[in-house]
Amino acid sequence: MCDVCGCGNPKRVTLKLETPLLSRNDAEAARLRTWFAERGLTTLNVMGSPGAGKTALLEATARAMGARARLAAVSGDLATQNDADRLQRAGIPSLSITTGTGCHLDARHVYDAVHSPALAPALAQADWFFVENVGNLVCPAVFDLGQAANVVLRSVTEGVDKPEKYPVMFRHADLVLLTKADLLPHLPEVSVQQVQDSLSRVAPGLRLLPVSARTGEGLEAWVAWLEGLRGRGRGEGRV
Numbered sequence: 001m002c003d004v005c006g007c008g009n010p011k012r013v014t015l016k017l018e019t020p021l022l023s024r025n026d027a028e029a030a031r032l033r034t035w036f037a038e039r040g041l042t043t044l045n046v047m048g049s050p051g052a053g054k055t056a057l058l059e060a061t062a063r064a065m066g067a068r069a070r071l072a073a074v075s076g077d078l079a080t081q082n083d084a085d086r087l088q089r090a091g092i093p094s095l096s097i098t099t100g101t102g103c104h105l106d107a108r109h110v111y112d113a114v115h116s117p118a119l120a121p122a123l124a125q126a127d128w129f130f131v132e133n134v135g136n137l138v139c140p141a142v143f144d145l146g147q148a149a150n151v152v153l154r155s156v157t158e159g160v161d162k163p164e165k166y167p168v169m170f171r172h173a174d175l176v177l178l179t180k181a182d183l184l185p186h187l188p189e190v191s192v193q194q195v196q197d198s199l200s201r202v203a204p205g206l207r208l209l210p211v212s213a214r215t216g217e218g219l220e221a222w223v224a225w226l227e228g229l230r231g232r233g234r235g236e237g238r239v
């Protein structure tokens with residue numbers, strides 16, 4: 001339950017706090033966006049449910065990009081450094097942002113991380129900066145982090161109707177990855193077409209790309225999308 005954005009509090013408290021909280025965050029995110037642009041860093045906000053495969057995708061991205069990869073990352077986690085450690089082992093310089101009870105990252109978290117001596121030297125050498133958000137399909141969607149694009153992961157085991165149940169997240173997405181596609185043969189009740197239909201009902205025209213961190217399916221298209229994103233500004237990520 002979040003004690004930052006108000007999602008765990010009575011509605012009257014949320015209403016009072018939400019507007020100033022978001023406008024302060026937006027101002028900090030705008031400064032971050034300029035900071036990223038000045039350094040030629042393409043920043044992605046990677047979001048999805050707990051366990052959707054965010055860290056596995058980034059590990060697989062490092063493998064797929066190989067020597068081309070000049071990557072850096074932060075990983076939002078309530079209580080551990082596990083994901084940042086995994087990414088570090090995969091060759092991506094990474095820092096953990098431990099949020100305690102917070103259910104999302106905000107621009108201040110990212111600002112502090114990018115100015116940390118532990119990450120700053122790697123960022124100076126990086127082209128892509130991945131922000132793995134806290135696993136959550138609700139709050140992370142509304143907190144701008146200065147990113148060039150939002151990537152939302154939803155795994156095949158989550159069923160077909162998540163876009164309709166969590167529309168805010170999917171409406172903020174520039175690309176949706178249908179992860180763990182290797183498991184589709186075991187899930188006769190789930191098809192790519194059904195997921196695409198659910199997505200089209202809330203975000204018409206939004207691209208859905210099936211991927212598997214395990215088999216490598218879809219990673220070439222994902223890397224091509226990432227490469228196409230370089231040099232584009234916010235809002236131009238939907239390609």
Ligand SMILES: Nc1nc2c(ncn2[C@@H]2O[C@H](COP(=O)(O)OP(=O)(O)OP(=O)(O)O)[C@@H](O)[C@H]2O)c(=O)[nH]1
Binds near residue numbers: 083212
């Ligand atoms: N079969 C299969 N399993 C996957 C794939 N990607 C991830 N997994 C598994 O799904 C589980 C969760 O993956 P993570 O990458 O830790 O998921 P996450 O979204 O980073 O999780 P949180 O950071 O805790 O929200 C792990 O057991 C992974 O091995 C995939 O493409 N195929």
Ligand SMILES: [Mg+2]
Binds near residue numbers: 054055056083132
């Ligand atoms: Mg993770």
